[in-house]
Amino acid sequence: MILSTFEFVKAAILGLVEGVTEFLPISSTGHLILVNQFLSLDKNFTNLFDIFIQLGAILAVLVYFAGRLWPFKKDRAESKKALAIWLKTIVGVLPAVIFGALFADKIEEQLFNPWTVAIMLFIGGVIILYIERKKLLPKIISTDGLGYKTAFLIGLVQCLSLIPGTSRSAATIIGAMIFGASRVVATEFSFFLAIPTMVVASGYSLLKYRELLNIPQISILAVGFIASFISALLVIKYFIRFIQNNNFKLFGYYRIVLAILIMFYFLIIYK
Numbered sequence: 001m002i003l004s005t006f007e008f009v010k011a012a013i014l015g016l017v018e019g020v021t022e023f024l025p026i027s028s029t030g031h032l033i034l035v036n037q038f039l040s041l042d043k044n045f046t047n048l049f050d051i052f053i054q055l056g057a058i059l060a061v062l063v064y065f066a067g068r069l070w071p072f073k074k075d076r077a078e079s080k081k082a083l084a085i086w087l088k089t090i091v092g093v094l095p096a097v098i099f100g101a102l103f104a105d106k107i108e109e110q111l112f113n114p115w116t117v118a119i120m121l122f123i124g125g126v127i128i129l130y131i132e133r134k135k136l137l138p139k140i141i142s143t144d145g146l147g148y149k150t151a152f153l154i155g156l157v158q159c160l161s162l163i164p165g166t167s168r169s170a171a172t173i174i175g176a177m178i179f180g181a182s183r184v185v186a187t188e189f190s191f192f193l194a195i196p197t198m199v200v201a202s203g204y205s206l207l208k209y210r211e212l213l214n215i216p217q218i219s220i221l222a223v224g225f226i227a228s229f230i231s232a233l234l235v236i237k238y239f240i241r242f243i244q245n246n247n248f249k250l251f252g253y254y255r256i257v258l259a260i261l262i263m264f265y266f267l268i269i270y271k
Contacts, residue, residue, distance in 0.1 A: 010039045011220045015053050015227025020235055022057040022228075023191060025128065025170030025251045026258075030117040033164055034262065037114065045217060047108075048209040052221050054198040056228030061191045064236045069192075081144060085192060091148050092155035092189070093196040099159040100201070107162050118262035120165030125255030131174055132247045138182035143189060150179050151189070158193060168194065173248070183243045191236065 017035050021028040032050045041049055062069065071082040140146050157175030161168035169190050176186030206213075 007041065007220060008223050010041060011049070011223040012227045013039060014041075014049070015056060015224035016231050018050070018053045018224070019057055019060070019228040019231025019233075022054065022232055023061075023169050023187075023194070023235055023239060025124070025167050025173055025248060026255055027117065027121060027124070027165050027167035027170070028054075028057075029161075030121060030165035030167070033112060033117050034114060041220065045209070045220075048205050049221060049224060051198075051205040052202050053224040053228040055202050056225040057232035058195055058198045059229050060232035060236055061195060064233060065188075065191065085143060088143075088146060088148060088151040088189075089192045089196060092151040092158070092193050093200075095152070095155040096158050096162075096197055097200055099162060104162060112164050114262055114266050116163065117165035118259045118266075120163055121255045121262070122259035124166055124170050125252045125259065128170065128174060128248050128252035128255070131177060132249050132252065136177055136180075138177070138185070139180035140185050141182050143185055143192075146176075146181060146185060146189060150176075150181070153179055154189065155193070158197070168197065170251075183247070184240070187240065187243055 014032060014035060017031050018028050021031045029050070036046055036050070069082055069085060071079050071086065073079045073082065140150070154172055154175045157178075158168060158172045160166050161171045169187075172190040172193055173183075173186045176189055177183065181189065
């Protein structure tokens with residue numbers, strides 16, 4: 001199978017979309033579903049590609065937070081802190097693993113479409129604006145202060161992200177803020193939760209669609225992976241800076257406007 005240059009361009013664009021949107025509360029899956037309406041790869045391969053390129057974004061998290069996540073340090077106190085982050089992350093990811101195993105295929109079959117994305121983008125945007133208007137006072141100002149019970153509760157909220165357009169980042173960040181975490185702690189823990197969540201999802205997809213893998217397809221995955229990694233690394237760096245002095249209202253408004261545009265397009269223009 002010989003792939004055209006345009007196939008690699010599409011892979012790079014999709015990887016860029018994944019990397020930019022994965023950690024922002026605007027739904028990477030939703031954006032990929034929308035972009036795939038215009039730049040889709042082979043239909044069956046797209047299911048594997050969209051999930052596999054998330055590993056590029058995960059690698060960006062591991063690189064950016066390497067100092068905090070590496071548990072084998074000479075300083076015992078720092079090693080314990082790193083190990084605690086991993087344990088809390090595992091506790092937090094358990095609900096998504098269970099719910100995903102039970103319902104992921106059915107949700108993908110029934111809800112992976114532009115209309116679901118638009119509706120969930122709109123609802124999520126309204127919720128973000130409502131939460132920001134409430135001006136919640138944070139009780140947890142560091143990841144060290146995040147308890148295992150809270151990590152599990154955040155993980156339960158993360159299950160909502162199985163519905164495309166919800167946004168895993170939005171669900172975990174808003175959930176963490178409701179349970180008392182500051183914006184920075186909520187965002188950082190959202191990054192950490194993404195690691196096992198996406199590794200499991202990508203591993204499952206590789207097994208499920210392994211018959212699609214050949215040299216040309218692997219090269220397409222590599223392009224998407226690299227584009228996702230580079231863009232995600234930049235987004236993580238600047239998003240952390242952004243939330244230190246800003247709230248999430250901008251993303252709430254963005255979601256609502258995008259949802260309205262999607263509805264308008266598929267209701268009026270796309271027939």
